[in-house]
Amino acid sequence: MIWPPSLLVFRVRNETKGFQLRLPLFLIWQPLALVALAFSPLVFLLALLLWPTGWGRTLLLTGPWFFRMFCALQGLAVDVEGGTSRIFIMVR
Amino acid sequence: MMENRRQVLDMLAQSKITADEAERLLSLVDQPPEAAAGSREAGESGKPAPKYLRVVINDGGGSHSEHVNIRVPMGLIRAGVKLASVLPSNATEKINERLKENRIPLELEKIKAGDLDELVNSLSELEVDIHDGDEKIRIYVE
Numbered sequence: 069m070i071w072p073p074s075l076l077v078f079r080v081r082n083e084t085k086g087f088q089l090r091l092p093l094f095l096i097w098q099p100l101a102l103v104a105l106a107f108s109p110l111v112f113l114l115a116l117l118l119w120p121t122g123w124g125r126t127l128l129l130t131g132p133w134f135f136r137m138f139c140a141l142q143g144l145a146v147d148v149e150g151g152t153s154r155i156f157i158m159v160r
Numbered sequence: 161m162m163e164n165r166r167q168v169l170d171m172l173a174q175s176k177i178t179a180d181e182a183e184r185l186l187s188l189v190d191q192p193p194e195a196a197a198g199s200r201e202a203g204e205s206g207k208p209a210p211k212y213l214r215v216v217i218n219d220g221g222g223s224h225s226e227h228v229n230i231r232v233p234m235g236l237i238r239a240g241v242k243l244a245s246v247l248p249s250n251a252t253e254k255i256n257e258r259l260k261e262n263r264i265p266l267e268l269e270k271i272k273a274g275d276l277d278e279l280v281n282s283l284s285e286l287e288v289d290i291h292d293g294d295e296k297i298r299i300y301v302e
Contacts, residue, residue: 122248140235
């Protein structure tokens with residue numbers, strides 16, 4: 069079972085200031101699912117119209133692909149430090 | 161499951177496998193399906209399948225030193241490669257043409273998830289270590 073990430077940690081620090089953001093991604097799962105559900109008839113209709121051009125299939129598969137990418141972000145960590153500045157991003 | 165056990169025992173009786181090999185096979189047969197799948201992922205070497213690609217760069221010491229530490233999940237790389245299957249054929253052709261123009265011998269439609277899994281599993285032994293004075297670059301999978 070693939071689960072989307074639940075927390076995004078973002079930290080920025082320089083000589084004088086520091087900023088930390090903890091985004092509880094699990095709170096946006098439900099609104100996102102509702103938005104996806106609400107737009108799905110429109111997407112299906114557009115996909116049907118665009119099918120002869122070849123982009124219909126792409127349109128139909130883009131949603132699942134984005135979901136897969138979003139889920140695969142779990143575990144991503146970027147930590148860059150230069151002198152007194154530092155940027156840290158982590159997806160859990 | 162009973163059939164598999166019988167098969168292993170038959171092979172042992174016929175001296176086709178050693179007692180150690182039989183023990184190992186029986187332990188795999190006794191595992192629940194999820195655990196058995198995990199063992200297959202581990203590969204022949206017994207090492208677990210790599211989960212992350214790590215890039216660590218340390219640029220000297222002192223107060224102005226730079227450090228980069230990146231951990232990329234292998235799943236993200238796999239999902240990225242699957243983008244090729246989402247793209248329509250005419251877009252893929254254009255990308256292939258541009259790649260050819262830039263002398264990159266790659267055809268998007270030929271990249272398959274199965275091939276990538278094989279590549280990722282073979283990366284488990286990858287380790288790049290570059291030391292240049294105070295600078296250190298390390299790329300590995302874990």
